[in-house]
Amino acid sequence: MTGTLTTDAPTDRVDSAGGGRRSTGATVARVLQRQGALLILAAVCVVAGIAFDNFATFGNFSAVAVQASFLAVVALGMTFVIMTAGIDLSVGSVFALGGVLAAWGSQHGALIGLLLPLAVCGLIGLVQGLIVARGGLPPFIVTLAGLLFARGLLLALSDEGATTYKVPEGSWFRQLAQGEFLGLGLTVWIVIILFLIGGVVLHRTTFGSTILAIGGQEDAADLMGLPVARTKVVAYLMCAMLAGLGGTMMASYTSSGVTVLGVGMELEVIAAVVLGGTLLTGGAGTVLGSLVGVLLLTVIKNVINMVGTLNSNWQAVVSGVILLVVVVAQRWLAKIERR
């Protein structure tokens, strides 16, 4: 899936283009390319803040943060997988499966509600990772099959989607996502903690450097003696567990396991990661960028809801157009930078 067709394809990466002197234009281009989503996010926030009285309020921001938190947890895992030049299409189904498992499990105790989805979703991720890393099958196909499998399992668990499991009243499992700390929903705190850990793991550990090395050039990483297969397995495992955790948080938030969730979520998550500056060819990007991508998509939804007169379908149109504009701009800026 690396169908880029420019003559100057070899230096496709932001980081590898470095070295030597840089012109001011190149530096500006580099900042724009890396922080494009952040700049758009800031611009949208400023405009919305002026246009709507109730946008720039703490209440609205914390509501947006809670909405974004489910997507953000999934995007964190996807970031790691994409950085290995892989992709995980199963996250939407795994998210929904995690939610149903959590709601079902919480009837037998809050701890089961928390651990069961992590275990089952983790197992799916482990199998996907093993098939990709050891079997050498394309991640696109493996995780596509994972999407079907997880959705099938979810339907089987819920009697073809007819049964919705409820989280029992008074279970502390509900507090997981419905509770608040310092005025912010607990899911937001979970996201903040996970992204801090994710950032440290990616940028400060050997595991993180191995992930980036695999995405940069897998053969080279292999020849250097890095544990390529094991690292890839862990990346897919993490991604599925985080998707399951996202579903668990959603189940806690809505107090039930909703089977129809997560359809098309994989693509929203990939869009967020790409918006955040992570290249689908792997090897470059930041965890924080993905968070910015998620926030941008969520703020767009929020703003379109506020306009009120606008049909909610504008969300999809605006998100899609912004994605296209950002990737085209990234490409174009990368060319300027290389000059």
Added chain:
Amino acid sequence: MSSTTATAERTRTRIDLDWVRRNGVYVALVALLLFNVVATNNFLSERTLMLQLIQVTPVVIVALGMALVIGTEGIDLSVGAVMALAAAVIPLYIGYGAPLAILAALTAGLLCGALAGSIIGFVGVQPIVATLGIMVAGRGVANLLGGEIKSIREPGFVALGTGEFLGVPYVVLIAIAISLAVWFVARRTIYGRQLVAIGGNPRAALLAGLPVRRVIITTYVVCGLLAAVAGVLMAARSQASDPTKLGLLMELSAITAVVIGGTPLSGGQVRIVGTIAGALLLQLITATLIFHNIPDSTAQMAQAVIVIAAVYVQLGRRKGSS
């Protein structure tokens, strides 16, 4: 090397395995057909078989376009959204008659393909991202244009969906005609050869002076156009346009059909007959599970395992041949 007989024997088994691998999709298709002939009541009735063919037409048409795109080492995630968009355009123009409405729908597909092709060919954005953007935005536009489900009662348009010629529905005839045309284009034209060369090695193709951008853009235009055709046919069959549901997850079905038909995702090969067989196999798997009252959930899990197995078998072929 010392024992020649052992080597010969190993070569023979290798060849046999290779034959199965290369023709796995046909083997599976025939096996499943035979199973149904034996185990399914009324399977061989004209009605049952024709219904299967009608149901598989959209997937075949979309998968043919997808096969060409995958041949260029690309991918098109926007096909499902393009189907919905094309169908959503129909009610807007149906007042001016069916031909104009269909023309407008096909134009919408063509424009989506041209946009994807341009972003990929000129700017060098990865196909998966470019078509993802169009997929998200396209479905949104389809919903904006179409809104809720709209029924389409124009007699000319309805005839397209329900009409028959010598007992074969128009939609099936159209799918057959498109299959032949795409096969001819992929196998017998310069464009087809250039497409495969570009997918095999884009850089070499560019250095060899092939019109890389033109071929890329043309391919996405063809894919968008075929998706629009599928969308129009589905709208004509159901006599309605449902922008939220129409073509949902079609991109995944089409990609699966192409891949189990033997076209590698890494490009450089296009297998048209395999793609059609792949689509038929997927349809027959679903139908078989329904015939035997196997719940949807089990059916989906079975499909997942079949997809992995099919790709694994092909991977063995590629390793074996190189």
